[in-house]
Amino acid sequence: MLASEAETTTGAIAGFLRERFPALANRELTAETPLLGSGAIDSLGILELMTFLADRFGIELTDDDFDPANFDTIGHLARFVERARA
Amino acid sequence: MTGELYLVHHLVERAAPAGERIAVVDRDRQLTYAGLGEAVRQAAARIRAGGIGRGDRVAIFLPKSIEECVAIFAASAAGAVFVPVNALLKPQQVRHIVEDCGARLLLTNAAMAEGLGDALAGLADLSVVAMDGAEWQRPAEEPAPASTAIGEDLAAILYTSGSTGRPKGVMLSHRNLIAGTRIVRTYLGITAEDRILSLLPFSFDYGLNQLLTAVEQRARIVLLTFQFGDEIARAIAREGITGIAGVPTIWAILTRATPSLSKTDLSTLRYITNSGGAVPSETVKRLREKLPATRIFLMYGLTEAFRSTFLPPEEIDRRPTSIGKAIPECEMLVVTADGRRAAPHEPGILVHRGPTVSLGYWNRPDATAEVLRPHPFVPATEGGETVCYSGDLVTMDEDGFLYFVARNDAMIKSSGHRISPTEVEECLMAVGGFAQVAVIGLPDAFAGQKVHAVGVANAPVDAPAVLQAVAERLPPYMVPRAIELVERMPVTPNGKVDYIGLVRERAGDGR
Numbered sequence: 001m002l003a004s005e006a007e008t009t010t011g012a013i014a015g016f017l018r019e020r021f022p023a024l025a026n027r028e029l030t031a032e033t034p035l036l037g038s039g040a041i042d043s044l045g046i047l048e049l050m051t052f053l054a055d056r057f058g059i060e061l062t063d064d065d066f067d068p069a070n071f072d073t074i075g076h077l078a079r080f081v082e083r084a085r086a
Numbered sequence: 087m088t089g090e091l092y093l094v095h096h097l098v099e100r101a102a103p104a105g106e107r108i109a110v111v112d113r114d115r116q117l118t119y120a121g122l123g124e125a126v127r128q129a130a131a132r133i134r135a136g137g138i139g140r141g142d143r144v145a146i147f148l149p150k151s152i153e154e155c156v157a158i159f160a161a162s163a164a165g166a167v168f169v170p171v172n173a174l175l176k177p178q179q180v181r182h183i184v185e186d187c188g189a190r191l192l193l194t195n196a197a198m199a200e201g202l203g204d205a206l207a208g209l210a211d212l213s214v215v216a217m218d219g220a221e222w223q224r225p226a227e228e229p230a231p232a233s234t235a236i237g238e239d240l241a242a243i244l245y246t247s248g249s250t251g252r253p254k255g256v257m258l259s260h261r262n263l264i265a266g267t268r269i270v271r272t273y274l275g276i277t278a279e280d281r282i283l284s285l286l287p288f289s290f291d292y293g294l295n296q297l298l299t300a301v302e303q304r305a306r307i308v309l310l311t312f313q314f315g316d317e318i319a320r321a322i323a324r325e326g327i328t329g330i331a332g333v334p335t336i337w338a339i340l341t342r343a344t345p346s347l348s349k350t351d352l353s354t355l356r357y358i359t360n361s362g363g364a365v366p367s368e369t370v371k372r373l374r375e376k377l378p379a380t381r382i383f384l385m386y387g388l389t390e391a392f393r394s395t396f397l398p399p400e401e402i403d404r405r406p407t408s409i410g411k412a413i414p415e416c417e418m419l420v421v422t423a424d425g426r427r428a429a430p431h432e433p434g435i436l437v438h439r440g441p442t443v444s445l446g447y448w449n450r451p452d453a454t455a456e457v458l459r460p461h462p463f464v465p466a467t468e469g470g471e472t473v474c475y476s477g478d479l480v481t482m483d484e485d486g487f488l489y490f491v492a493r494n495d496a497m498i499k500s501s502g503h504r505i506s507p508t509e510v511e512e513c514l515m516a517v518g519g520f521a522q523v524a525v526i527g528l529p530d531a532f533a534g535q536k537v538h539a540v541g542v543a544n545a546p547v548d549a550p551a552v553l554q555a556v557a558e559r560l561p562p563y564m565v566p567r568a569i570e571l572v573e574r575m576p577v578t579p580n581g582k583v584d585y586i587g588l589v590r591e592r593a594g595d596g597r
Contacts, residue, residue, distance in 0.1 A: 020567070021562075021565075022549065022550055022553035022554075022566070022567065022568060022569075023553050023554050023556070023557030023565055024554075025549075025554070026548075026550040026551050026554050036313060040557055040562060042313075042501075042561075042562040042563065043312060043313050043314070043335070043336075043339060044335050044339075044501050044532060044562075045562065046314060046339075046343070047315075047335070047338055047339045047342065047343045048532065050342075051343065051532075060345075061343070061345045066316060066345045066346065068313070068314050068316070068317075071314075
C-alpha cells in the first residue's frame with residue numbers, strides 16, 4: 001500500500017466525518033483521531049459511516065474482516081478499507 | 087410471600103419462587119430472582135434509611151446495568167417514585183430533570199457523578215449517592231417497612247420532550263405500569279422461557295416495559311449497550327435471545343450494517359417489536375428476509391398513554407403501513423378538529439382510552455390539560471372518563487386499522503428520540519450569534535427525521551464552531567446536522583415562526 005493511498009482514504013473518511021458530524025468540522029482530524037471514544041458518533045453515526053464506506057469504496061463488510069477495533073481511529077479505518085479493497 | 091400485584095416492586099416479590107432462575111444478565115454478570123429480591127430489599131432499606139419515603143422522587147442516573155434494575159424496583163419498595171434519567175444526557179439536562187421533579191435522592195455511580203461536575207450545585211434537598219461507593223455497599227441495619235402506597239400512587243416520572251419547552255415529566259401510577267405490563271405481555275405472548283434483549287433505555291417507557299414484563303413472567307432480561315450491530319448479533323447467539331424491542335434505527339443497523347447477522351443462529355428469536363417511529367418498508371422487507379421465522383410486531387405508543395396500538399404480525403404483508411389496532415383493554419378513537427368521530431380515511435387526532443392513560447405532566451397543569459381531556463363523546467355525568475389526546479394525526483380504515491399521517495405540531499422524532507425544537511434552539515441561542523433560530527426535523531432514511539437548524543444571524547456565525555459547542559451541551563441525537571442562515575424567518579399570520587412552512591420548503595432535500 002502506498003502512503004499516498006492511505007492518505008487519500010484517510011482524507012475521504014475525514015471529509016465524510018466533517019460533513020456528517022458538524023461537531024467534528026472544526027477539529028483537526030488525523031489518522032490518530034479516535035472515532036469511538038469521541039462521544040460525537042453514536043450507533044446511528046456508525047451505521048452511516050459503514051454505509052459511506054460501502055458506497056464510496058465499494059467494499060463489502062463481511063464477518064471475517066469485520067472488527068470494531070478497525071473503527072478505533074481514522075488511520076485504522078483507512079488501513080482496513082485499503083485491505084478490504086486489495 | 088404475598089401474591090399481591092398492584093405496586094411495581096410486587097413484580098419482584100412475586101417472582102421469589104423462581105429463586106435460582108436468572109433474572110438479569112449484564113455482560114459477564116448475572117443476577118438470579120433470589121438475588122434480585124435480596125438486592126431490592128437491601129437497596130430499599132438504604133433508601134428508607136436516608137429519610138426517603140412515600141411519594142419522594144428518586145432520580146436514577148446509571149448506565150444500563152443490574153444496579154439500574156435494582157434501583158427502579160427498590161425505589162418502589164421504599165414507597166418512592168422512580169425517575170430514570172437517560173445516561174446519554176449532558177449535565178445541565180440531568181439537572182433540569184432532577185430539579186424539575188424535586189428529587190431528594192439521585193442514585194448514580196462514582197464515574198457518572200464525577201461527570202456531572204458541579205451541575206447539581208445548589209439543590210439543597212438533594213443527596214447524591216454512588217451505588218458503587220463504600221457507604222452504599224454497607225448492609226442496611228433494618229429492612230424497609232412495607233410500602234403503604236396503593237396502586238393509584240405515583241410510581242414513576244418519565245421525562246420526554248414535546249413540541250415546545252424543556253422535557254416534561256410524564257406521571258405514571260403503579261396501576262398504569264402494572265396494566266402496561268399485563269397488556270403487552272399478553273399480546274406478545276411472553277412467558278418464563280423468554281430471553282429478552284434490552285437495548286433501549288429504561289427512561290423510555292418502551293424500554294422500561296421490557297424489564298417489567300420480563301420480571302412479571304420470571305423471564306430473563308439481557309442488558310446491552312451497543313455501538314455496532316455485530317454486538318447485537320453476538321448477544322442473540324450467546325444468550326439465546328427470543329425477543330427484541332427496537333426503534334427504526336436499530337433495524338436499519340441490523341439489516342444494513344451487521345455483516346455477522348447472516349451467519350448468526352437466529353432460530354431462537356421468536357419476536358421483534360418496533361416503536362418510536364415507522365419502519366421504512368424497505369427495512370421491513372429486509373427484516374422478513376433475514377428473520378423469516380420471527381414474528382414482527384409494529385407498534386405505536388406515546389409515553390403519555392404508555393402504549394396504544396400494535397399491528398398483528400400476520401397483517402404486516404397486507405397492511406405494511408398500518409400502526410394496527412388498539413392494544414388489549416384499550417380503545418382508540420379518531421377525533422376531528424371539530425370534535426366529531428372521523429369517517430373512514432378522514433384524518434383526525436388519535437385519542438387513547440384505557441388503563442395506561444397517564445396522570446399527566448409533573449407540575450404542568452396547562453400542558454396536562456391539553457393532553458388529558460374529558461371523553462370526547464361521553465360526558466362525565468354519564469360515565470365518561472379522562473382520555474389522552476395524542477397530538478398525532480391518524481386515519482382509520484373500514485376494518486378499524488389505524489394509519490399514522492403526521493404529527494400535529496413541531497415535535498421532532500429522530501432515532502426514536504422525541505426532541506423539542508425549543509431545547510435545541512435555547513442551546514443555539516446561548517452559544518450565540520443569532521437573532522433568531524428555528525429547529526426543525528427533515529426526512530432522513532435511517533433516523534426518520536434529522537435535526538436541522540435555520541437561523542437569522544446578528545453577528546458572523548461560525549457554524550462548525552457553534553455546532554461543536556452545541557455537541558458539548560447536548561447528546562449526539564440532538565445536535566443539528568447543519569445550520570442554514572436565512573435573511574428572515576417565515577412567520578404565520580399570527581406572527582409565530584412558521585415551522586410547518588420551514589419543513590415544507592426543505593423536505594424535498596431529505597434523503
